[in-house]
Amino acid sequence: MNDHVHPTPDAFPTFADIENRIERVCARVPGSDRQPVLLKMLLQHIAGGLNSRMNEVLREYNLNRISFLALVMLVSSGGKPLNPSDLAEATGESRANVTRICDELVAKSLLRREPNPEDRRRIDLYLAPQGEELVQRTLPKIQNHAFSPFNDLTAEERDLLEAILKKLLGAFA
Amino acid sequence: MNDHVHPTPDAFPTFADIENRIERVCARVPGSDRQPVLLKMLLQHIAGGLNSRMNEVLREYNLNRISFLALVMLVSSGGKPLNPSDLAEATGESRANVTRICDELVAKSLLRREPNPEDRRRIDLYLAPQGEELVQRTLPKIQNHAFSPFNDLTAEERDLLEAILKKLLGAFA
DNA sequence: GAAATATAATTCAGAAATTTACTATCCCGG
């Protein structure tokens, strides 16, 4: 989960400083363009900030971001199981890491593993009742505390952002 | 750098699947709203994808994303030194991690450390000539290979994205 | 239907990141 912005007292001082630096570097390096670098930095800082905030909330429940995401994905399946590799894909984590995360979740009785009867290479992951409960309790808190920065955008801006980010993500194929 | 999307053969299959899952979860959990969760996931996947691509390019040079970013920040200072804590702030990494990164960079003769004459707690980090060269060589490659997804956006979309992301980042203060 | 190839999950070694604690220095109020 190499994704944290360190919680310094003043973690987001002036992005303008960083922007100036980017301008200067790109002016000096031929073949470089300021905007993609800037966008990359913005995305990085925002994603990092959101992750930090999520972790702050989840710490009270002894969960980390990935474990929580795994639980959410399972809630979304509505009782149907998921395989570890599904989780790896959905979360963007390595499969080895997903195995470890699942070990933790099983140890906390939030998840249970069962062999898949049709394909015996596979393991089916079922959400335990406590896991569902935990998501019910924590997701609204995440929404309120961690995701509050989105409230500073207007509805139009959020829709626009959603559309542009979807298009951008599509470009990774 | 807990920030990688694992390079599976098909790392960005259909985000639509994930979107459907989010819809279902939020329908089931009172006090949750689909859009912020969706935006968070989009940001996460895009930032992770960009990081993976950067690391792919940088691997040839035995660098990782953070080390590279540190070098870029130093180039942006135009010969003036930076302190480790400046780098920590700019990169969003912990100070302890920056110390380690600098150890590596010094070992590779891309960076040199000198005590600050005015404040003896501080260390001044100077870019070595090889470090400058390395940025000159790698930044254009990063631009072409790693940041190419931005080319799928129109100029208007990029500007809009920049503006919205800046506003969003401002909301973290 | 046997051999070759591919896929799923895991294990394990080592790399990378965080947390806590420590040292040295600076700064401010008295």
Add this chain to the structure above:
DNA sequence: CCGGGATAGTAAATTTCTGAATTATATTTC
């Protein structure tokens, strides 16, 4: 000018993550 508190950098211990095998099962191909 000195004592308490802040700040900078690092070190050590721990946790987390990855990457390369490993094992077991499916699937394809001939």
